[in-house]
Amino acid sequence: MGALVWKGQGGVGRLFKDVDRTAFLMFLGLLVFFGIFLLFPILYVFRGAFFEGGRFTLTYFRLMFTDAFYRESILNSVKIGVFTTLLTSLISVPLAFLTVRYDFPGKRLMQGLLLVPLVMPPFVGAIGMKQFFARYGSVNLLLMKLNLISRPIDWFGGGFFGVILLEALHLYPFLYLNTSAALANIDPTLEEQAENMGSSGFHLFRTVTFPLILPGYLAGAIIVFIWAFTDLGTPLIFEYRKVVPPIIFSMVKDIWVNPMGYALTVMTLIVSVGFVVLARRYLSRKSYEMLGRGHIVPRVRRIKGWKVPFVYLFLFIMVLAALVPQLSVITTSLAGQWFLTVLPSEWTLDYYRVTFTHSITVTSIINSLKYSVFSTALDVLLGILIGYLLARKSFPGKDLLDSVAMLPLSIPGIVIAFGYIVAFSKTPLNPFVNPTFLLILSYAVRRLPYTVRAAYSGFQQTSVSLEEASLSVGATPFKTLVSITAPLIMANVVAGAIISFSAAMMEVSDSLILAMQEQYYPITKAIYSLNLRLGDGPYVASALGIIGTLLVTACLLAANRLLGKSLGELFRA
Structure with a gap:
């Protein structure tokens, strides 16, 4: 194909024999990029955590477990991660089993509604939920009006239970989708054999079905735990600050006088990566292969008789619970007059008008569009390059490139953002002066795996013989890429770019930490800032959150159409 290759004798020559030199040089360039903007910031945080005055120290890690405040905060973060994972499991596994194994009218509609929480970050939903479940909010007022309670109930336990509930209602689709995919791939003959031996009901599920779907379940559970454990926005909205992410957030401006922020960031990374490693090691101890006979068709039964109303009641309750955060934010954004009433006594669109006229909101929308467009463009360029190298080239370090490109999926956003700060x-990229460049880079690095996988999938689906035919008739490699390969993979690349763009538009951790001056606020930082403002702040913040959510929804629907996949398939681990 006209590629430049290294050939030679001896050890080095044999190592690089028939290696595409251009591909290898591009690989080295990509390693430099990841080294500077992914590994270097993390290593810098490690240095700040373990070294003081040039000497190795564990002082700050000892302080974590001896100081009552830090110990309680770490424990609270772990509790939120564990309880959120348990709650999402209680929601997701029954839903997956019901929607995969049973057929009933309206099934596709229900499946779509169950995925609505994906489009709104939980910290936006928290604004509306605080209004609904406040001491004299809608829920308490309704229950007192119905004489079901005599005094208001603290539904969220000072914020702890509110964080868990919001996280679970936002994250359960990730676990639901992965569990559904695993269930659909089970060879039905395995369960049939168990039934022939007398197993049934929950015993069949516990001993046969669940062990077979465990890899898919754990893939979703890892996402849920890490997200809940490291989420910054939701605890801030609920003003629940005895957890690690808000403490790290509060220490950003004291990084030169208080190294505790470094140590807490390292601890967050170790727990997150450790959870991934433990899950994979556990799975590697057993075999989950199934000797299926060709294409697997899952066992689907028709629900009949007295079970039908119970199924619809269960699904109605779950869909309603899933939609409560979105409905609460919409209601808050439209409330003209809302005081000691179950629903607003007056409705208005004024807060939406404010979002397009107020300096903070208008600037934040423009900033988010700017950051997201440039980060997505960078993701597309890097994604195509990495996807091309992985799918079409052979060079030393190919597996390393694949692993490094996927690494951002395992690193919490708060770790990357704090690393960029310190x-x-x-340097000239000082985020305290102007965070634009680092915001674009942080968005791009965190979402790069989406475009890499999309581009790689496109290259895999495109026969290399088409490119070889083009080259054989005299076309240059660049012309072949532009006129043959690019059109064939374009749908995949654009879909991956749309997903990256939508995720960047409502990115939370990076935005809250890196954007410290009002003129650089993206949408999510503006929402947080407005929510702190007395008077109409939460209402304008809700309207801005709905606008951001609509943008994300439009992007995901476009990606869905381009890829020809359901919305759920875009979010499977």
């Missing part, structure tokens, strides 16, 4: 604050 690593680049004394």
